[in-house]
Amino acid sequence: MENPSSDRPRDSLTFPDSKSQHLSPYIPLSTGLSNHPPSSAKPFVTLTFATSLDSNLSIAPGVQTALSGPESKAMTHFLRSKHDAILVGVGTAIADNPSLNCRIEGVGGYGGEGLEGQPIPVIVDPKGRWEFTEETKCMKLAKQGKGKGPLLVTSNGSTSKKLQLLSSLSGGLIDIDSTKDSKERADWGQILSALALKGVRSIMIEGGGSVINELLSPKYFHLIDSVIITVAPTWLGKGGVQVCPDVRTEAGVRVPVGRLKDVKWVPLGEDVVLCGRPKI
Amino acid sequence: MENPSSDRPRDSLTFPDSKSQHLSPYIPLSTGLSNHPPSSAKPFVTLTFATSLDSNLSIAPGVQTALSGPESKAMTHFLRSKHDAILVGVGTAIADNPSLNCRIEGVGGYGGEGLEGQPIPVIVDPKGRWEFTEETKCMKLAKQGKGKGPLLVTSNGSTSKKLQLLSSLSGGLIDIDSTKDSKERADWGQILSALALKGVRSIMIEGGGSVINELLSPKYFHLIDSVIITVAPTWLGKGGVQVCPDVRTEAGVRVPVGRLKDVKWVPLGEDVVLCGRPKI
Numbered sequence: 001m002e003n004p005s006s007d008r009p010r011d012s013l014t015f016p017d018s019k020s021q022h023l024s025p026y027i028p029l030s031t032g033l034s035n036h037p038p039s040s041a042k043p044f045v046t047l048t049f050a051t052s053l054d055s056n057l058s059i060a061p062g063v064q065t066a067l068s069g070p071e072s073k074a075m076t077h078f079l080r081s082k083h084d085a086i087l088v089g090v091g092t093a094i095a096d097n098p099s100l101n102c103r104i105e106g107v108g109g110y111g112g113e114g115l116e117g118q119p120i121p122v123i124v125d126p127k128g129r130w131e132f133t134e135e136t137k138c139m140k141l142a143k144q145g146k147g148k149g150p151l152l153v154t155s156n157g158s159t160s161k162k163l164q165l166l167s168s169l170s171g172g173l174i175d176i177d178s179t180k181d182s183k184e185r186a187d188w189g190q191i192l193s194a195l196a197l198k199g200v201r202s203i204m205i206e207g208g209g210s211v212i213n214e215l216l217s218p219k220y221f222h223l224i225d226s227v228i229i230t231v232a233p234t235w236l237g238k239g240g241v242q243v244c245p246d247v248r249t250e251a252g253v254r255v256p257v258g259r260l261k262d263v264k265w266v267p268l269g270e271d272v273v274l275c276g277r278p279k280i
Numbered sequence: 281m282e283n284p285s286s287d288r289p290r291d292s293l294t295f296p297d298s299k300s301q302h303l304s305p306y307i308p309l310s311t312g313l314s315n316h317p318p319s320s321a322k323p324f325v326t327l328t329f330a331t332s333l334d335s336n337l338s339i340a341p342g343v344q345t346a347l348s349g350p351e352s353k354a355m356t357h358f359l360r361s362k363h364d365a366i367l368v369g370v371g372t373a374i375a376d377n378p379s380l381n382c383r384i385e386g387v388g389g390y391g392g393e394g395l396e397g398q399p400i401p402v403i404v405d406p407k408g409r410w411e412f413t414e415e416t417k418c419m420k421l422a423k424q425g426k427g428k429g430p431l432l433v434t435s436n437g438s439t440s441k442k443l444q445l446l447s448s449l450s451g452g453l454i455d456i457d458s459t460k461d462s463k464e465r466a467d468w469g470q471i472l473s474a475l476a477l478k479g480v481r482s483i484m485i486e487g488g489g490s491v492i493n494e495l496l497s498p499k500y501f502h503l504i505d506s507v508i509i510t511v512a513p514t515w516l517g518k519g520g521v522q523v524c525p526d527v528r529t530e531a532g533v534r535v536p537v538g539r540l541k542d543v544k545w546v547p548l549g550e551d552v553v554l555c556g557r558p559k560i
Contacts, residue, residue: 052537053509053554054524055335059537216515229333231511233540233556235496237527244334247517257332257339260513265545265552272545272552274333276513 012110013103015078019071022266026226026275027082028202042192044202045223048079049212049243050230050271056240057209062095065240067232069269076206077104079228081117083204085151085195090125092208093132100138101147109146120200121150124211126176126186128156134165142169151198153191174198188220209241216245218255222280227260229274292390293383295358299351302546306506306555307362308482322472324482325503328359329492329523330510330551336520337489342375345520347512349549356486357384359508361397363484365431365475370405372488373412380418381427389426401430402475402483404491406456406466408436414445422449431478433471454478468500489521496525498535502560507540509554 028044050068051057058065080086080102092098100121103110107117121138123130130152132139141147149171152158158166158173166172174194176186195203205215215224248254260276267273308324330348331337338345360366360382372378380401383390387397401418403410410432412419421427429451432438438446438453446452454474456466475483485495495504528534540556547553 051333053331053335053511054522055333056524231333233543233554235523235525235527235538237525237537239527239534242334242524243515244336244522245515245517247515247519254519257517258515263513263550265547267545270543272554274513274552 011103012105013074013077014105015071015074019075019266019268020078022264023075023079023228023273023275025262026228026264026277027079028225042189042196042223043084043200044225045192045215046079046083046202046204046226046228047212047215047224048076048204048228048230049207050232051243052232052234052236052240054235054237054240055243056236057207057212057243058241059236060239061091061209061241064096065236067234067236068230068271069232071269072230072232072271072273074104075230075268075273077102079204080104080119081107083119083202085120085122085200085203087122087124087203087205087211089208089211090123090127090130091210092206093123093125093130095208097137099141099147100150101141109141109144115145115148118146118148119204120148120171122153122195122200122203123150124153124186124191126153126155128154128158132162132165139165139169142171151195153186153194155186188215188223192223209243212243213245216243216258218245218247218249218258221258221278224278227274227276227278230268230271231274232271291383292385293354293357294385295351295354299355299546299548300358302544303355303359303508303553303555305542306508306544306557307359308505322469322476322503323364323480324505325472325495326359326363326482326484326506326508327492327495327504328356328484328508328510329487330512331523332512332514332516332520334515334517334520335523336516337487337492337523338521339516340519341371341489341521344376345516347514347516348510348551349512351549352510352512352551352553354384355510355548355553357382359484360384360399361387363399363482365400365402365480365483367402367404367483367485367491369488369491370403370407370410371490372486373403373405373410375488377417379421379427380430381421389421389424395425395428398426398428399484400428400451400480402433402480403430404433404466404471406433406435408434408438412442412445419445419449422451431475433466433474435466452478468495468503472503489523492523493525496523496538498525498527498529498538501538501558504558507554507556507558510548510551511554512551 149169388395429449
């Protein structure tokens with residue numbers, strides 16, 4: 001991937017090799033995905049997010065909170081370049097209007113060819129709540145050739161207008177069975193299988209709070225392959241959106257907590273990055 | 281301090297210099313306390329505790345939870361040896377029956393002379409709830425010459441039996457004004473001033489949840505000089521005792537969150553130790 005500095009877009013990011021080498025054992029290999037069987041029924045799943053010391057993602061629901069430093073932002077974009085897809089829940093899509101692309105220097109749209117290195121944005125929206133248009137940030141970026149067209153995971157069908165927009169950006173729809181659960185919960189095994197069938201070999205799950213807490217709960221913890229968490233040296237206090245999984249089963253039984261193995265702590269600016277794998 | 285290995289008690293702990301050197305900028309100097317004015321109106325305050333990734337101290341109220349590894353335990357005892365006193369709230373005293381002494385190799389009772397290096401245990405019990413006897417662990421250890429006699433901070437007086445026991449162990453009572461607050465809250469400025477008057481130049485505050493959350497709240501954050509937190513790579517989940525300060529003032533106004541400066545992250549076994557100072 002040639003990237004003469006004269007072509008380097010001003011909004012691109014770089015992440016130093018000295019840091020990325022610590023992460024490599026925890027991310028799917030970009031070439032061939034040799035640490036994950038390509039025929040697998042689910043993609044390699046990396047769960048990643050940034051919290052305060054009191055495990056808050058943000059100061060209040062719907063309020064984006066600058067938690068971690070610029071190095072952490074660059075790391076997120078580096079990690080995005082190493083995955084086929086990135087995933088957020090509908091709450092995050094609505095609240096943050098996120099870019100959901102990769103701005104690391106050298107990927108497609110940021111000095112590189114075509115859409116090389118750009119992950120597919122996946123938005124999980126079981127009830128079809130997300131009202132996006134071509135002005136929605138990730139749609140705009142896809143149109144500009146700075147990101148891929150999104151995949152919408154829903155059990156509620158979609159309007160023809162939405163479908164048309166997604167198709168025009170080479171995105172699409174994944175229909176999952178509607179659950180009988182009125183709590184708007186999706187079955188993560190089903191979602192990941194459907195993504196594997198679409199050719200997604202690796203996915204980075206980024207948030208928000210509901211998605212992270214579901215995946216960390218005993219029901220889904222085994223679906224995670226790798227965890228990369230940034231912790232910032234601050235407290236956000238009560239009333240924030242918190243990562244704190246429900247450790248009881250549906251029958252109300254308290255089950256063992258989730259623990260990581262193969263742990264590595266990497267200081268990054270004022271923050272620390274924790275890498276690990278679920279201890280099943 | 282001579283400490284021939286033949287004299288080394290089997291229950292003593294060691295903490296390697298390679299790790300302790302990272303901590304030294306964050307602890308009061310044991311000789312002379314030169315980084316803290318001796319005439320200060322309050323002791324040098326180190327706040328220290330261990331949490332899970334979801335900021336839980338334990339899995340449920342009153343349930344001691346083994347969170348951090350053996351290195352972290354040794355660190356706690358090393359830190360205790362560097363402070364004049366260690367402090368816990370009455371909830372912890374009742375729930376855990378803690379030893380509240382220092383078992384680092386070479387301190388008094390663990391290979392050293394007399395009670396050299398042993399901190400004074402301080403228990404904050406505004407309403408006089410703690411029913412201790414000579415069988416209570418920290419009293420027993422004091423009697424055996426393996427720890428100092430405790431100081432009880434209360435606004436409720438004490439029974440003569442309790443007073444007699446404390447006196448017999450060279451411990452004592454600190455009377456603070458009873459607050460009008462029915463929530464059993466103590467005024468931390470007042471407690472720390474009273475301890476300074478007793479000659480306590482440095483204190484390590486260890487828990488439990490209520491004490492930590494009070495000190496991290498905007499009202500008291502400025503009283504902390506140093507923070508040393510261990511984070512274990514595990515989630516305990518909902519229903520635990522959580523460090524998450526109340527960031528609203530009594531008038532209900534949301535105030536800025538607590539942040540640390542001079543941050544250092546030190547990996548320690550599977551855990552990480554965060555050292556920092558409150559950014560006021």
